[in-house]
Amino acid sequence: MTDQAQSAPVQEPWPPSTVAWYAVIVLALANTLSLLDRTLLSFLLPAIRQDFVISDTVAGILVGPAFTIIYCLMGLPIARLADAKSRKLIVIAGVAFWSLMTFLTGAVRGILSLSIFRMGVGIGQAALSPSAYSIMADYFPAKKLALPVGVFSIGVTAGIGLSFIGGAAVIQFFSSMGPMNLPFFGEISDWGRVFIFFGLLGVPVVLLCLFIKEPQRRGVAKTQAESVPFNEMWAYVSKHWKIFTYVFVGYGATSVSIYGIITFTSTFYSRSFGTGLAEAGYLIGLAVIIGGPAGAFAGGYLSDWLEKRGDTNAKCRTLWIGCLGLIPPGVAAPLMPTAELAAFFLGFSFFFGSICSGPTGSLIQAITPNRMRAQMGALYQLSLNLVGLGLGPPFVGWMTDTIFADPNKLNYSLIWAVVIFDTIAVVLTYMAFREFPKVKKNFDALQG
Numbered sequence: 001m002t003d004q005a006q007s008a009p010v011q012e013p014w015p016p017s018t019v020a021w022y023a024v025i026v027l028a029l030a031n032t033l034s035l036l037d038r039t040l041l042s043f044l045l046p047a048i049r050q051d052f053v054i055s056d057t058v059a060g061i062l063v064g065p066a067f068t069i070i071y072c073l074m075g076l077p078i079a080r081l082a083d084a085k086s087r088k089l090i091v092i093a094g095v096a097f098w099s100l101m102t103f104l105t106g107a108v109r110g111i112l113s114l115s116i117f118r119m120g121v122g123i124g125q126a127a128l129s130p131s132a133y134s135i136m137a138d139y140f141p142a143k144k145l146a147l148p149v150g151v152f153s154i155g156v157t158a159g160i161g162l163s164f165i166g167g168a169a170v171i172q173f174f175s176s177m178g179p180m181n182l183p184f185f186g187e188i189s190d191w192g193r194v195f196i197f198f199g200l201l202g203v204p205v206v207l208l209c210l211f212i213k214e215p216q217r218r219g220v221a222k223t224q225a226e227s228v229p230f231n232e233m234w235a236y237v238s239k240h241w242k243i244f245t246y247v248f249v250g251y252g253a254t255s256v257s258i259y260g261i262i263t264f265t266s267t268f269y270s271r272s273f274g275t276g277l278a279e280a281g282y283l284i285g286l287a288v289i290i291g292g293p294a295g296a297f298a299g300g301y302l303s304d305w306l307e308k309r310g311d312t313n314a315k316c317r318t319l320w321i322g323c324l325g326l327i328p329p330g331v332a333a334p335l336m337p338t339a340e341l342a343a344f345f346l347g348f349s350f351f352f353g354s355i356c357s358g359p360t361g362s363l364i365q366a367i368t369p370n371r372m373r374a375q376m377g378a379l380y381q382l383s384l385n386l387v388g389l390g391l392g393p394p395f396v397g398w399m400t401d402t403i404f405a406d407p408n409k410l411n412y413s414l415i416w417a418v419v420i421f422d423t424i425a426v427v428l429t430y431m432a433f434r435e436f437p438k439v440k441k442n443f444d445a446l447q448g
Contacts (some may be wrong), residue, residue: 009363012133015054020139023212024148026205027132030095033205034125036161036166037102037198041118042393043284046277047191052111056264056407060397062160066115068390071122072382073189079130079378082252083371085194087131088214092206094131098124099202105193116193126375130377137365137373143307146315151312157292157354160262161285163198169280170194179273187375217370237379243367243435247319250428251360254323255388256421257330258353260396261414265346268410271337278359283343285292291347295322295354302360312440315363316433318355323425325352329438330418361435364433367443392417 003303014020049059083401097403108114174180174193181187195226198311237244269280299318306314329348336342361380368376393399399413400406 012075012233013395014141016215017216019213020148020215021213022147023139024134024151025210026208027091027135028093028152028158030128030205030209030354031132031152032157032162033095033155033198033201033217034098034128036155036163036201037098037121038263039160039163040102040167040195040198041105043164043266043281044171044191044277045263046267047171047189048114051189051191052114054111056267056397056400056410057394058397059267060263060393060395062115064389064391064393066118067122068385070119070121072390073127073385074123074126074410075130075378075382076230076289076375078373080342082127082131082134082374087135088133088209088376090127090150091212092209094124094127094223095206097126097127097201097211098122099126099199099205101199101400102202103196103199103425106190106192107182108201115120126378129381131381132376133246133361134214134374135184135212137370137433138218142362142366143299144304145362146303146318146358147297147300148308149361149365150296150303153300153354153357153361154293154296155225156357157288157296157350160213160350161287161289162343163293164266164281165195165289166198166285168278168285171281172278176346177222193261196371197212200333208353224348230375233375236369236372236379237376240367240439243432244379245426246432246435247363248380249387250425250432251319251356251381251426252325253389253425254326254353254356255384256392256395257326257414257418258349260417261330261333261349261386262412264396264400264414268334269339269342269409270409273342273372275339283339287343287347288350288425291349291351295351298351298356299355300358302355303362313433313437315359315366316429316436318359319363320353320426320429320433322355322359323422323429325355326422326425327418329434330422334414367439391419 005215045059054062078090098121101117101124105114105117132152133149135144136152140148171190175190179187180193265284266277266280269284270276275283285398300324301317303314306317311317318434329352330347333345333349336345344394364380365373365378396413396417399416400410404412
């Protein structure tokens with residue numbers, strides 16, 4: 001027997017669906033908690049601004065770059081570990097760490113400490129998505145992967161929605177109580193109690209993650225179970241730079257408008273409609289939690305359905321449809337005369353934004369060799385967060401402070417973010433649609 005035959009991967013049957021879907025559901029719960037903890041700051045901005053007087057631009061930097069820079073810096077090193085070590089343990093460590101950082105955010109006394117713990121949340125959350133995408137790609141064949149990735153991605157909008165709805169409920173509850181004092185931390189503000197409450201939710205999620213079964217790495221011999229060098233992965237990306245640029249930058253552009261909307265919508269409701277924090281939280285959260293999961297399911301289902309019918313470009317087609325659908329509701333929502341109508345159109349923004357999530361994640365996995373999937377997942381998340389979260393909130397804040405120079409024209413800043421960046425997304429994802437079939441054909445040929 002040759003050395004090549006000895007080192008060839010021995011493939012086990014695909015895991016039982018119950019085992020695979022348990023992992024997907026728990027990872028989706030972790031993703032929900034991730035976005036919930038990440039978005040709480042956006043929901044609570046009006047209250048935090050009362051304690052720490054800051055401009056819209058500073059608020060945008062606090063929500064975006066303070067989190068994104070460290071998140072992106074940590075993403076690739078952690079992903080290299082996930083390509084070689086236990087992805088399940090990496091997820092568990094990440095959930096535990098960011099939950100602790102969220103808990104500690106509740107006791108901050110100024111912008112500096114708030115920024116530090118915000119960075120800590122970024123470190124923990126950098127562990128989740130690359131590991132989760134890699135796990136799911138070893139649980140499901142490529143033709144059935146879009147729906148699981150879509151379900152995982154439901155956690156994005158579910159977490160955002162719950163951060164508003166849950167935050168509203170928790171802040172109402174604690175507002176009715178007297179002052180709260182904790183040992184070592186002293187008196188805790190009403191908004192600080194919200195961070196503490198949701199930080200504690202990391203405990204049950206960690207316990208559920210313990211029962212995920214680490215799947216076999218498919219297409220990889222046990223002797224190859226190590227991460228590829230970064231220069232090898234970069235060579236692969238450079239070889240196929242067109243498709244990765246179109247998808248990463250194109251889909252990343254949609255997240256600029258989405259993160260700008262997430263960050264400033266509660267502030268926009270307060271300025272334009274006079275709504276209180278709790279009322280705004282319920283309205284915004286309901287719109288997101290209905291529109292987002294519905295879109296994630298619809299996108300994953302549509303992509304898989306088209307692919308089963310022989311559409312080899314189903315993932316890119318679904319992505320482009322979602323990007324195109326983002327523009328009308330994104331322009332309409334900030335122009336509505338009432339908070340209820342604005343929330344109605346906001347729901348459609350998250351519906352179309354979430355349509356893109358499942359097909360995009362599975363598209364990247366479908367053209368990436370197994371041993372670099374977690375690192376590619378990290379690059380994918382880097383594009384979403386560096387472009388979206390890093391640029392969206394500061395852009396909207398800067399437009400309001402500098403271009404319009406009027407806090408009551410925040411709605412026009414939101415519209416310009418949609419018009420500029422979602423148009424870029426439509427153009428680039430259409431170019432990806434034209435490029436993908438050639439790349440996928442070459443990839444399948446190399447895989448044999």
